Amino acid sequence: MKRLILISACLAGIDCKYNGGNNLKEEILKLVKEKKAILVCPEQLGGLATPRVPCEIVGGGGQAVLEKQAKVMNKNGEDQTTCFLKGAEETLKIAKLYDVRTAIFKGKSPSCGSGTIYDGNFSGNKKDGDGVTAALLKNEGIRVVDEETFIKGIK
Numbered sequence: 787m788k789r790l791i792l793i794s795a796c797l798a799g800i801d802c803k804y805n806g807g808n809n810l811k812e813e814i815l816k817l818v819k820e821k822k823a824i825l826v827c828p829e830q831l832g833g834l835a836t837p838r839v840p841c842e843i844v845g846g847g848g849q850a851v852l853e854k855q856a857k858v859m860n861k862n863g864e865d866q867t868t869c870f871l872k873g874a875e876e877t878l879k880i881a882k883l884y885d886v887r888t889a890i891f892k893g894k895s896p897s898c899g900s901g902t903i904y905d906g907n908f909s910g911n912k913k914d915g916d917g918v919t920a921a922l923l924k925n926e927g928i929r930v931v932d933e934e935t936f937i938k939g940i941k
């Protein structure tokens with residue numbers, strides 16, 4: 787049996803996004819319908835509610851959060867780092883259970899972003915770095931790509 791791909795649930799139309807919506811991409815949903823993928827939402831797995839106050843990483847990227855050098859704060863100024871670390875650990879557990887080698891994750895998210903994330907000022911500006919879960923998965927040798935890179939690659 788082919789290995790399953792780990793996918794950000796919001797990309798398959800699951801309403802787990804901070805505002806109660808989703809980030810549906812038909813190309814990603816197709817993978818789920820073909821039984822090639824499993825879905826995760828690290829922020830829900832970390833115990834955060836939906837809808838929730840949006841969060842961004844302050845003081846670095848996901849790797850710095852894992853190293854306790856940066857924090858994940860919500861727009862109200864509340865520290866949500868513990869939930870993000872928990873969500874990353876639970877996602878890694880699922881990835882290991884299914885022996886996942888590839889993840890297609892939502893770009894720019896403080897959990898799922900890969901290579902580029904929002905800069906921590908809630909201004910829409912971006913910075914280099916991964917989300918917390920993406921950083922943890924990469925540390926474990928799992929390839930993480932964002933949805934735009936995946937979709938470009940199949941076109």
Ligand code: SF4
Nearest residue numbers: 794796803827892898
């Ligand atoms: S944590 Fe990931 S899966 Fe969950 S809503 Fe945010 S981007 Fe989507």
